[in-house]
Amino acid sequence: MPRRAMKDLGFQACCLRCDAPDIAGSNRCRKCISHHTKVRDLIAKAPQSDELFQFARDLLAMAANPNRYDHDEVHGPSLREQQRLANSMAESKPLPTSEDIGKLFESQAKREKKNVVQEVGNQNPWKDELPPEEVLNIMADSLQAEEIEHGARTIPSRPIAAVDRSDRLGEDREMNDKVVAERVASEAPDSLKEVVEAATIAQRQRDREEWKDAQSEVSDLLDDDLDL
Numbered sequence: 001m002p003r004r005a006m007k008d009l010g011f012q013a014c015c016l017r018c019d020a021p022d023i024a025g026s027n028r029c030r031k032c033i034s035h036h037t038k039v040r041d042l043i044a045k046a047p048q049s050d051e052l053f054q055f056a057r058d059l060l061a062m063a064a065n066p067n068r069y070d071h072d073e074v075h076g077p078s079l080r081e082q083q084r085l086a087n088s089m090a091e092s093k094p095l096p097t098s099e100d101i102g103k104l105f106e107s108q109a110k111r112e113k114k115n116v117v118q119e120v121g122n123q124n125p126w127k128d129e130l131p132p133e134e135v136l137n138i139m140a141d142s143l144q145a146e147e148i149e150h151g152a153r154t155i156p157s158r159p160i161a162a163v164d165r166s167d168r169l170g171e172d173r174e175m176n177d178k179v180v181a182e183r184v185a186s187e188a189p190d191s192l193k194e195v196v197e198a199a200t201i202a203q204r205q206r207d208r209e210e211w212k213d214a215q216s217e218v219s220d221l222l223d224d225d226l227d228l
Contacts, residue, residue, distance in 0.1 A: 181200035
């Protein structure tokens with residue numbers, strides 16, 4: 001079984017393929033955990049611009065969340081095998097019987113459904129009939145009619161400078177990358193969140209650059225056709 005420490009480090013794939021006896025706390029386990037902790041720290045502290053360590057971050061992100069990357073053309077087969085090995089060690093739970101499902105429906109049907117709005121409305125002393133006339137008169141007197149001018153234009157106290165939007169892309173890509181990366185990293189172990197987040201942001205930036213290159217190549221092809 002994968003050790004908890006190795007799983008938190010993102011290296012449970014090593015445990016799944018290990019040929020050592022399944023004895024927790026063994027000398028081999030301690031050495032492995034110690035070594036991989038140093039590797040994880042080295043990758044986390046490495047410069048973001050280093051291509052080798054970026055590749056290491058990508059691999060670590062894949063190993064930590066194989067189900068997210070098992071469509072990868074190169075690493076997909078290994079990631080699917082990792083999931084198969086993990087599933088083979090998980091305890092199989094019996095499927096619920098028809099009697100279990102029936103009891104579940106019965107228990108749900110017996111639960112009293114609460115309607116907060118209805119409960120508040122039931123506290124109104126006049127929910128079934130109008131209040132006395134004197135109460136209605138007091139309510140009417142407390143209401144003050146307001147004159148609202150429709151279509152009135154707000155006049156600012158000082159001139160507002162026009163904003164140049166010609167160089168805007170229509171979205172904050174860095175913020176979008178950050179949001180997506182945080183969502184992906186939320187599923188990773190705490191010790192790997194920074195690594196997975198950095199790898200996700202870098203991958204999205206590479207995908208955009210590849211898309212720009214593809215667009216440029218298509219534009220060049222179209223221009224060539226027009227010249228002909």
